[in-house]
Each structure stands twice: as structure tokens, then as C-alpha cells.
Amino acid sequence: MSETLTITTPDGDFSAYVARPEADKAPAILVIQEIFGVNKVMRDICDGLAAQGYVAVCPDLFWRIEPGIDITDQSEAEWKRAFELFNAFDVDTGVNDIAATIAAIRAMPGVEGKVGAVGYCLGGLLAFLTATRTDADAAVSYYGVGIEKHVGEAEKLNHPLLMHIAEKDQFVPPEAQQVILQALKDHPQIEIHTYPGRDHAFAREGGAHYDTGDAAKANALSLAFFKKALG
Known part of the structure; x- marks a missing residue:
């Protein structure tokens, strides 16, 4: 069952796609x-989590743009538009919008207990920053782009x-990965899994670099993580 949630901020309102489980x-x-x-990829992820x-x-984090x-990722014109949006997007404001969304989620009828977050690509970076800057109870980051610039924030992770x-990952070069791994691998709150031979967005179903086996492995790890962290 899906619905739309409206989140209110001092700068205006924006919407979010909501998928609900059978449980009340x-x-x-x-x-x-x-x-x-x-897009459909994100809505399908929501529907899968609801199941x-x-x-x-x-949430629609591009609403300010x-x-x-x-x-989709299926045409050159769409990729061009996607990178235009990426370059116009303000990460710090986006995290503020995520914090507002978390507050709205906690107040939703039918939400009981904890609130986690999962993000992909740009959302992978935002998931890391959600973990360090908001009151989310747990977070999962898939192939986040630009995390190496923010590893110092891990000291705020609770x-x-x-x-x-x-x-x-063509968007996270080896030197960036080395910065991330060196800074975060021994952090008591962080669990890192690396995927040899996999490129960016290996878990995006229908994408050019989708890998059935490693996507299934990553998703199973994520579900087990959320089951433990959120109940």
C-alpha cells in the first residue's frame, strides 16, 4: 500500500513516497x-522494504531545484539531466531536509519504534551524513560518492x-576508497563490506553494472543489519 507524505520546512513543503507493510x-x-x-527504482526499493x-x-530531495x-539511467539525455541535478544539489541543505523527513516519519501514524535510513549513489553519501548529523537510529550507505571528504564526521557517530x-567504482577512485577504509575500518559503529570487481550501482536493478549475486549479498546484509538495529 502506497501513499504520499508531505514534509513541511521553513523554506516550503515537499513530498515523499510511502510504502506501508501489512502490520498496523x-x-x-x-x-x-x-x-x-x-523514480521506479526507488519506489520498488520502498515496496520491497514494506514487504x-x-x-x-x-523523500523528493531535488524539490528545491x-x-x-x-x-531513469537508460538514455544519454536522462544522464545529462541527472548530472545537472547532482551539480545543482546542495548536500548540507539536503541533509537538513532528511532530518525534517525523519521527524515527519516519527510522527506518522503506524510508525512505532526506530527509524533507519538507506541511500544509494548520491544517497550513499547522504546516508553517511544522515548517520553523523541526524538522530537516525541506523544507516546503510551503498557506493556513496564523496564520502572521503567527510570521514572526519565519523567521530560524531552514535x-x-x-x-x-x-x-x-568509477566515481569513487582507489585513492578515495583508501581514505575511507583507513579512516573508518576500525570505528566501533561502522561495518564495511567491499565488492571486488563491482562498479558503481551494482545493486541498481536494470542498471548497466547490476550484478545479481553481489546485489543479493548486499541487500541480505542490509536487511539483517536493519533487523538487528531497528527490530
Whole structure:
């Protein structure tokens, strides 16, 4: 069952896609978009999490640029638009919008207990920053781009964080991965899994670099992580 949630901020309102489980009350997971907006890939992730027993919420984080972005990774024109949106996006403001979404989720009817977050690509960076800057109870980052610039924020981490890193990620070069691993591998709240031979977005179903086996492995690890962290 899906619905729309409206989040109110001092700068205006924006919307989020919501998928609900069969249970009347459940913990929640905030799903943080890639650079393609709240598209079918993100909605399907929400629906899958709802089937696992979570209230899943995916906010429209590009609303300040253009509300309602819903594009794919299947054409050159869409990729061009996606990178335009990525370059226009303000990460710090985006994290503030995520914090506002978490507050709205906690107040939703049917949400009981903890609120986690999972993000992909741009959302992978935002999931890391959600873990360090908000009151989210747990977070999962898939192939986050730009995390190496923010590793110092891990000292603020009070809740568990799971990270999936593609070793052949074209957007996270080896030197960036080395910075991330060296800074975070011994952090008591952080669990990191790396995927040899995998490129960026290996878990994006239908994408050019999708890998069935490693996507299934990463997703199983994420579900086990959330079950432990959120109940």
C-alpha cells in the first residue's frame, strides 16, 4: 500500500513516497534517492522494504531545484539531466531536509519504534551524513560518492552504520576508497563490506553494472543489519 507524505520546512513543503507493510505498526526506513529522483527504482526499493515489514519513505530531495524528478539511467539525455541535478544539489541543505523527513516519519501514524535510513549513489553519501548529523537510529550507505571528504564526521557517530563499497567504482577512485577504509575500518559503529570487481550501482536493478549475486549479498546484509538495529 502506497501513499504520499508531505514534509513541511521553513523554506516550503515537499513530498515523499510511502510504502506501508501489512502490520498496523512497524519501524521505518527512509530511502535516500540516487541522482534520478524518486523514480521506479526507488519506489520498488520502498515496496520491497514494506514487504519486509517496514514503513518505507523516499523523500523528493531535488524539490528545491525541480519537484517531482522521475527519470531513469537508460538514455544519454536522462544522464545529462541527472548530472545537472547532482551539480545543482546542495548536500548540507539536503541533509537538513532528511532530518525534517525523519521527524515527519516519527510522527506518522503506524510508525512505532526506530527509524533507519538507506541511500544509494548520491544517497550513499547522504546516508553517511544522515548517520553523523541526524538522530537516525541506523544507516546503510551503498557506493556513496564523496564520502572521503567527510570521514572526519565519523567521530560524531552514535548509531550503527553499514557501508557497501564497489572496488571498481568509477566515481569513487582507489585513492578515495583508501581514505575511507583507513579512516573508518576500525570505528566501533561502522561495518564495511567491499565488492571486488563491482562498479558503481551494482545493486541498481536494470542498471548497466547490476550484478545479481553481489546485489543479493548486499541487500541480505542490509536487511539483517536493519533487523538487528531497528527490530
